[in-house]
Amino acid sequence: MDNNEILKKLSASGNGEEEQIEQVSYRKLVVFIVGEKQYAVDSAEVKEVVIISDLYFIPFVPAYVAGLINRHGEPHTVIDLGMMLENEKHPGGKVLVMNRQDDRIGFLITDIFRIITVPEKEISAIADAGSTSMLSGSLTLDGDEVFIINTREMYEKLERDIENI
Amino acid sequence: MKSSNATLKISEKRTECADFVMLSYPRADYLINRFEVASSLYFQKEDEKECLRQNVRLIDYNHNMYILISLDEHLQRNYDETVPHHSGLILFVHGNSGGRLFPAVKRKSDGAIIDTSLVAVRSSGMASMESMSVRNLRLLPQKIRKNLSKYGLLAVRLIPETGRVQYFIDLRKVIMMEIIQFHNRQAQNESAHR
Helix, strand or coil, rough: CCCHHHHHHHHHHHCHHHHHHCCEEEEEEEEEEEEEEEEEHHHHHEEEEEECCCCCCCCCCCCCCCEEEEECCCCEEEEEHHHHHHHHCCCCCEEEEECCCCCCCEEECCEHHHEEEEEECCEECCCCCCCCCCCCEEEEECCCCEEEECCCHHHHHHHHHCCCC | CHHHHHHHHHHHHHHHHHEEEEEECCCEEEEEEEHHEEEEEECCHHHHHCCCCEEEEEEEEEEEECCCCCCCHHHHHCCCCCCCCCEEEEEEECCCCHHHHHHHHHHCCCCCCCEEEEEEECCCCCCEEEEEEHHHCCCCCCCHHHHHHHHHHHEEEEECCCCCEEEEEHHHHHHHHHHHHHHHHHHHHHHHHC
């Protein structure tokens, strides 16, 4: 057995040290309020949070598209999360401008709650969520349930719905 | 060498500019490429009377019969605009939009010969000319752009100072949509009579 073979065997069996360390991964989430409920998205997905000023109307869009906002001279589509998730209109005071290379999009929310870092294991899957669910999981924060938004599915829903207008 | 560079810069700036006919309605301003408009005339409210019952109509102008589309009705129906109901403008746009659909209009024109080289578009919006850099316009966000272009909505200009939105629209697409709607309505009526 040459040295390489010895090392291979060692790495295959492990020396036990790594197994002692518990691998904990964390997620940093932006928690926000829509109406009475709390939702969250990964902080890396959020570019900025802005107080809404002018919301410009836009035709030929689903009812949950609230309009356009102007950010740094560029129009952004604003999705009313209350309308999209609950089919209810809530007072919307802020917009989460999303961090996307391929599009300019924002979510109309009531307010920002806080930014948290939570261990992945504290996030539970939503039992009846199918592959097209707009919620990817939930966690409990100070006794309240926070739903994590599946933004990818939201963008796909917008694309599908807009095709059918 | 210096002067040719300067000339180049000036001509680049000029090509960036475009002339638009701007039609202002309560909710938004609509920009139409001046290049698409062959001519225009003002109409009085009373001229309307003989016009007509459907979304696609005919207008007799200089002894020629042209198809007449109402931008007011298009905007009312699709953009939820309230129409000012006063005198306005008729724009004559270079024709051939929805070419294959013209026969459907012709069939309903009681034998009149329709000149399809131009199409008339009537608007009661406040009209003005706007010359501006095309860089003032912005493409719509990606997810909605493709769909809105189907409806003739090409670009947007948001004006924070006034809170106004200006939409750059493709008038030929608007004409096409109106003729398709006319065509579909006719087809429905014909099948109902059978």
